[in-house]
Amino acid sequence: YKTFAEYKTTTGGKLFLDLNYIPVLDDGGKISYIHLIGMDVTPQKIFEQKMTSLVGEVTNLIDNVNVIIASTDSRGYITQWNNRCAELFGYEKNEVFARKIDFLLDKRHHAAYDALFRRALRNQEPENVELPFKTREGNEVIVMITATPRLNADNAVTGVTFAGQDITELTRYRTSLERTVEERTIALKDALRKEEEALEIKSKFVAIASHEFRTPLSAIQHATSQIKSNHSRLSETELCEKLDYIEKHRVHMTHLLDDVLTYGKSEPGKIKLFISTLQLDDFVRSIVEDVGHSTGNTHTIKVVKLDVPDKISTDEKLFRNVISNLLSNAVKFSPNHTHVNLSISGVDDRVMFEVRDEGIGIPSEEIEKIFDPFLRGKGVHSIPGTGLGLSIVKKSVALLNGSIQVSSQPGKGSAFTVTIPKHLSQPYE
Numbered sequence: 156y157k158t159f160a161e162y163k164t165t166t167g168g169k170l171f172l173d174l175n176y177i178p179v180l181d182d183g184g185k186i187s188y189i190h191l192i193g194m195d196v197t198p199q200k201i202f203e204q205k206m207t208s209l210v211g212e213v214t215n216l217i218d219n220v221n222v223i224i225a226s227t228d229s230r231g232y233i234t235q236w237n238n239r240c241a242e243l244f245g246y247e248k249n250e251v252f253a254r255k256i257d258f259l260l261d262k263r264h265h266a267a268y269d270a271l272f273r274r275a276l277r278n279q280e281p282e283n284v285e286l287p288f289k290t291r292e293g294n295e296v297i298v299m300i301t302a303t304p305r306l307n308a309d310n311a312v313t314g315v316t317f318a319g320q321d322i323t324e325l326t327r328y329r330t331s332l333e334r335t336v337e338e339r340t341i342a343l344k345d346a347l348r349k350e351e352e353a354l355e356i357k358s359k360f361v362a363i364a365s366h367e368f369r370t371p372l373s374a375i376q377h378a379t380s381q382i383k384s385n386h387s388r389l390s391e392t393e394l395c396e397k398l399d400y401i402e403k404h405r406v407h408m409t410h411l412l413d414d415v416l417t418y419g420k421s422e423p424g425k426i427k428l429f430i431s432t433l434q435l436d437d438f439v440r441s442i443v444e445d446v447g448h449s450t451g452n453t454h455t456i457k458v459v460k461l462d463v464p465d466k467i468s469t470d471e472k473l474f475r476n477v478i479s480n481l482l483s484n485a486v487k488f489s490p491n492h493t494h495v496n497l498s499i500s501g502v503d504d505r506v507m508f509e510v511r512d513e514g515i516g517i518p519s520e521e522i523e524k525i526f527d528p529f530l531r532g533k534g535v536h537s538i539p540g541t542g543l544g545l546s547i548v549k550k551s552v553a554l555l556n557g558s559i560q561v562s563s564q565p566g567k568g569s570a571f572t573v574t575i576p577k578h579l580s581q582p583y584e
Contacts, residue, residue: 161200175191177189227255429470454493467575488512498511507573516567555576
């Protein structure tokens with residue numbers, strides 16, 4: 156019979172003995188006496204106690220450290236699960252033992268986890284991987300995790316230990332910071348682009364204005380000089396002709412200035428809409444008369460109506476500017492023809508206006524750019540203008556919550572179609 160005993164020495168120390176009880180029998184088979192053999196195993200037992208205490212401390216440290224620590228066997232089944240794991244993921248130890256860690260992962264991330272697990276089994280250099288885990292409540296937590304092999308006394312790999320840290324908040328902050336940097340970079344690029352566009356527009360304006368304003372100013376100066384030098388010899392008819400000539404160029408310069416000023420304040424937020432009810436027949440008639448007068452009545456404007464409402468609600472000044480610009484352009488760019496067409500039709504809750512001419516048309520490569528400010532087509536340099544008209548038209552149509560389309564063929568004319576609501580109730584933002 157073997158047993159173990161712990162004794163206190165006279166000095167207060169401990170003595171550990173392995174005791175063997177060996178009975179001695181008499182001739183009749185009864186125990187006569189017992190040999191007691193004791194072996195001092197104090198050093199061994201003290202070492203074992205220290206090791207047990209150390210293991211307990213390590214286990215306690217692993218269980219309570221503020222780091223995710225979980226271990227698996229070589230097949231991937233969980234064998235260790237510390238308190239931080241239970242706190243973060245919501246599963247207690249008895250709920251996860253004999254389950255694989257990837258039950259916490261979306262299937263899309265199984266491959267990344269498997270690669271990390273196999274790397275540890277091969278005893279390769281550990282690496283950090285960010286993986287999104289799902290908690291019991293279905294929330295996502297981002298964990299920076301690493302895997303190291305578990306080795307036995309013979310240095311054989313028996314499993315894997317995973318250690319990780321919750322970086323969900325850090326990841327969100329990083330993502331937010333990256334997004335902020337990206338947004339500010341985009342804003343900076345946009346600001347630089349706008350500045351470049353503004354410089355380009357300024358350059359174009361200076362070039363066009365210097366040409367477009369110089370011509371009428373020279374003509375006015377010439378006519379004024381003639382009047383000053385020859386006023387006593389000029390007949391009343393000749394004087395009136397020269398004054399009409401000056402007035403014509405004054406009107407042209409006024410139109411140029413109006414274009415520039417209108418373009419400058421046509422951005423959303425810079426102009427306030429004044430919505431009123433218009434009698435459509437009267438409105439169209441007045442525009443046709445104004446355009447005819449301003450263009451010297453060189454062309455007839457033919458108006459065709461189909462299912463046209465009696466009244467519309469819109470900003471009269473803006474919309475007058477749109478139709479006037481399109482009709483004036485149609486006349487201006489049809490020098491060898493005598494008429495342009497204005498078609499008006501009602502479609503559901505919208506009104507469509509089409510201005511069509513049979514003039515010089517627009518090359519296909521310029522169609523996409525005709526609404527850019529200060530753009531002057533290749534074939535129109537002999538026709539005066541700032542190149543702002545169509546840009547103003549497009550911006551005005553947008554402010555009216557409408558749309559504009561264009562179709563054209565060189566030498567066969569152009570058609571501009573504007574569609575706006577019959578009743579504009581809210582300003583366009």
